[in-house]
Amino acid sequence: GESVGLHLPTLSVQEGDNSIINCAYSNSASDYFIWYKQESGKGPQFIIDIRSNMDKRQGQRVTVLLNKTVKHLSLQIAATQPGDSAVYFCAENMAGSARQLTFGSGTQLTVLP
Amino acid sequence: DTGVSQNPRHKITKRGQNVTFRCDPISEHNRLYWYRQTLGQGPEFLTYFQNEAQLEKSRLLSDRFSAERPKGSFSTLEIQRTEQGDSAMYLCASSSPRDDLLFGPGTRLTVT
Numbered sequence: 327g328e329s330v331g332l333h334l335p336t337l338s339v340q341e342g343d344n345s346i347i348n349c350a351y352s353n354s355a356s357d358y359f360i361w362y363k364q365e366s367g368k369g370p371q372f373i374i375d376i377r378s379n380m381d382k383r384q385g386q387r388v389t390v391l392l393n394k395t396v397k398h399l400s401l402q403i404a405a406t407q408p409g410d411s412a413v414y415f416c417a418e419n420m421a422g423s424a425r426q427l428t429f430g431s432g433t434q435l436t437v438l439p
Numbered sequence: 440d441t442g443v444s445q446n447p448r449h450k451i452t453k454r455g456q457n458v459t460f461r462c463d464p465i466s467e468h469n470r471l472y473w474y475r476q477t478l479g480q481g482p483e484f485l486t487y488f489q490n491e492a493q494l495e496k497s498r499l500l501s502d503r504f505s506a507e508r509p510k511g512s513f514s515t516l517e518i519q520r521t522e523q524g525d526s527a528m529y530l531c532a533s534s535s536p537r538d539d540l541l542f543g544p545g546t547r548l549t550v551t
Contacts, residue, residue, distance in 0.1 A: 360539065369443075369530050369542030370482065415481045425472065425540055426495060429481025 338436045345403040347433045349416035352397060356418035360427065361390060361401045365412045373401070373414075403435075411437045443543035445531050451549045452521055459517045460546045464533030471514050472540060473506055474530040475499065482530055482542075488514060521550045 339345045351359070357378040362370035376383045376390045376399075383390050389402040399416050413434050417427040444463045452458050464471050469490050474482035485504070487495040490511040500506075503521075508514040518525055528547050532540040 362542075367544070369532075369544050372539050372541070375539060417481070425470070425534060426484045426487060426497075427474075427482070427540065429483070431480050 335431070336434045336436070338438055339406050340438050341408060342405055345401075345406045345410070345435060347401045347403075347414050347416075347435065349399040349401075349430055350397060351399060351416070351418050351430075353418060353420060353428070354397070355420045356428075358419040359390070359392060359399050360417045360419070361388075361399075362415045362417060362429075363410075363412045364415065364432070370415060406435075406437050408437050408439070411435055443531055443533050443541055445529075445543040445546050447546060448544060449547050449549075451551065454521055454523060454550055456521055457517065457519045458521060458548060459515055460529055460531075460548075462514045462516070462531030462533075462543060464513070464531070465541060466512070468533035468535050468538075468541075469511065470534045470536065471508055472532040472534075473514070473516050474532065474542075476528040476530055476545070477526075485516075518548075521548075523550045526550045 360375040361373040363373050364370045374385045374388050374390050376392050387404045391400045413432040415429050415432045417429045419427050446461045450458055471488040473485040475485055476482040484497050485500050486506050488508040491508050503519045506516045526549050528545040530542050530545045532542040534540045
């Protein structure tokens with residue numbers, strides 16, 4: 327079965343609010359994690375990544391948190407905008423596997439006006 | 440270079456026919472990947488090339504699937520004797536060894 331999964335299939339937030347998308351993984355050998363955004367009809371777009379030797383990484387309006395103790399990954403989007411509406415996937419990469427990513431099934435984020 | 444490109448964007452074929460998709464990666468990327476994505480699911484790894492060498496193949500890649508990257512640049516993915524279960528989005532991605540994967544827009548295959 328899949329080693330990466332998501333807690334919620336859909337998430338609706340008000341424009342301007344913060345969004346939190348969660349992900350659980352089960353492969354303790356994974357050392358690299360990535361969040362992708364996928365809009366309808368397009369390929370996945372890289373958002374932010376984090377290595378297993380880190381707990382937190384920040385980008386522009388996005389933050390990824392990694393909790394290796396409980397094998398949990400989250401993506402926080404600050405001041406969510408209508409353009410953030412998309413499906414968000416977390417993906418993991420096992421050490422030495424040359425970016426053979428294992429993706430979760432995705433969370434549909436809808437930003438309400 | 441505007442990114443990874445894939446052709447065609449859409450393909451409708453009858454069961455039993457052969458189809459071929461093309462991927463043009465970012466020119467300086469030596470790694471190329473094929474993934475398959477079914478509706479509502481995340482992409483699944485199919486195969487990976489470093490230059491012209493096919494280094495990894497998933498169990499998902501049955502004998503009816505073949506991928507090539509003859510000159511280490513563009514790649515083709517062929518599916519022989521298509522089945523309805525092959526209907527999916529086929530995604531290509533490329534990277535350099537230190538960079539993250541950049542995905543193309545995908546080819547959506549519908550087998551009728």
